[in-house]
Amino acid sequence: MTTASDRLELSRLVHRFGFGPKPGEYVNLLRAGIPQARATILARRYDHGLDALVTPAFPDMGQAPSDPTASHAYWQAVYEQSISVAMWWMDRMVLADYPFLERMTWFWHGHWATSISKVSYALPMKTQNETLRTHALGNFTDMSRAMVQDGALIFWLDGEENVSWSPNENLGREFMELFTLGVGNYSQNDVHQAALGFTGYQVNQTSGAVTFVAKSHDTKPQSVLGKQENFNARTLSDYIVSRPENATFIARRLWFRFVSTSIAPPASLAKVFENRDIAELITTIAKNPMMRRPGVSQAKSPVEWFVSSCRALRITPSKLPSPGDVAWMLGSMGQFPFNPPSVGGWPNDEAWLTAASTQYRIDMTYYLLQHGNLDPLTKVAKSKVVEAAADWLGIPQWSTRTERALNQALTDPNRFATLALCSPEYLVSA
């Protein structure tokens, strides 16, 4: 017997730990019952959905040519790659039968927020994306160690400029503030000393390859958070991640993005992360009783809304006729993969619920409906279509006002789908 709480909990699981249901998926998972459904959603197994994935080549572009014609073609190719690497990733999110791994990779992209606006080239961004996917459900110590040696991240945070005789504090500061410890858990002197520990890593901007240049590395001992040692990127990352504040900080970050920013996580959550096991932490969060109770709503970001709409409409993003338009529309809504506004990542919740984003969302829905499949609505008796639409999109329950609006659009599947995909219930995971 399915209850309203089951529908709510399953809706949160499919939208927050995945990217919304493919047609039919929500009903099938409901039938299986919550424990089985949760296990399926969090499962890690070979994903046949990705068999159809086409991975474009992202060659090392090398230095820009000086000849004006060749230069124009070069930058055009750089631009097109920056679109296609994002399309490739959104294809993964849409095609996956088990999108949990992509969802976690997406979370970590917002956490280690690196932007192609400065990195410029798709290849280093794709390499970083693969690194995040490798460690997305692994051990945070390994992830952090890999990230401080990641070409795109180092370049993004001026590691290029960070040499022993003229340290640049950008990476050292953001590493502690945004990636591992949080504000208030280090001093300005720790930032300065950490910057010295991170000196000496040079990046080839077009390939993302990282070289350690011993003569640029500070050879004196640094004093970071009470420990004296001549650190390098790996040992410094290991030491900072081993601090107890790291467990509290990362546990909070995941709780806020998967459950709610308005309710503090249980005090015991940091303890679960004692071994820095990401899978254990996120599984514990998914099983928390709050997932079943009212009051922990989360708004979908533009990419999350776009990807879940594509899953519902059976659209493969890269096969849309004009990827440049998709990029423009998502950019207008304020979010495009690999292009966060700052190292702090994207905003959340209320920030996406503006009049302007409503307008762009309606525009984009029109565009998607020209290419989408509406069988889940058109192959159902008119008297059942409102209810069927809730199951199609994984919505626990329509509000009375949305039901009224949908009932006025029964004769026009496109208009009906526009309303459903732009409804408050679909924009917010209640």
Added chain:
Amino acid sequence: MTVHTCDFNRRQFLKYTGAAGVATIAANLTMDDVAQAASVAPMPVGTPILVIVTLYGGNDGLNTVVPYLDPAYLSNRPGMSLDESKVIPLSDGLALNGTMTGFASLWEANKLAIVLGVSYPQPNLSHFTSMAIWQTGSPVEEISSGWIGRYLDSLPHDPFRAIGIDSTLTPLLAGDHRVGSMLPISGLQVPTGSLASQMQLMANSSRQDTALVADAADSIGDLFQLSATVSPVLQKAPPSSASPLAQQLDVVGNLITANVPTRVYSVSLSGFDTHADELGPQGTLVGQVSDAITAFLAQVGATPRANDVVVMVYSEFGRRVMANGGEGTDHGTSAPVFVAGNMVAGGFYGEQPSLTQLVDGDLAVSVDFRDIYAAMLSDVLKTDPGSVLNKWPTKLNLITGAS
């Protein structure tokens, strides 16, 4: 080292996809019926308006208001200092960056206040923390609402009261209960016919709504209400050759001229995080700020609202006194804040911090930014600053006739 960047932000997308991209979207929509518009009561002339300009990235105060005669300025910044030939002298050994000719004319006309050495106690050197402190107006307690958002909280819901020119919400305008409206530079377009009426049905509130679901419903209603009023005003697109800030201020100027009932506008410019090769790009940016604001004030200056508008310009922090190895500067502390407009009492406020007597290696703080916010709240928005700024007791008298 020259870094080639491919900054594909919204503008870049427009440039690359060209008009075709826009037309694909626009073709699916019909423009809002202009006859429906102007349903909102116009704001009486004489109501003061605050325009907040945020410079993201940490603008280098010392290369904006330049202590060009100070030997310590020249010696700390080899290769990236501005000498007498590259500045516009004001007084007291201070000068504007030579690109800021517009601000120099406002200064001459006594319409530009320059508040020196502005920050807050124990300045934070992180972009995000420091910007959050400026935008929440709360240096000590970590809170999530913006200071303009709390001003909105004290008044009934009105999607027009505060408008940000962008598509995503700036934290500045987010209160605990109310949020300002965001208006993209291209304006708002809404559907018509049955879709419009059914969309607006979904904007109604429902007993079943959580707070966020209610916000989502409101955002649909706000779109229709805002669009009806602003669409006719925004028929004239801003010139695409202008700087992003000039384009945003052009929109604000059109809205003000059309008597839209908005008390606060928020606009912004990015790119001030000049860790390397700073001199040219930073000069260009502050030149854009000066040009855009001067042109905007001239635009509203030719209307009956000439005396209503006050512009405030700030950034999350200034930069270090000493240049780094890359002819740039790292994150610092205090920097000047500009306040401009016909009702502003021009001149210097606060004190220029010493370049040699530093505090923890950085410039000292001479004015707390809350003294400026309190002036804006009290003397422009005519509201009690204490209720927005956690009982902050003092203010600067930046506005003519204020006491």
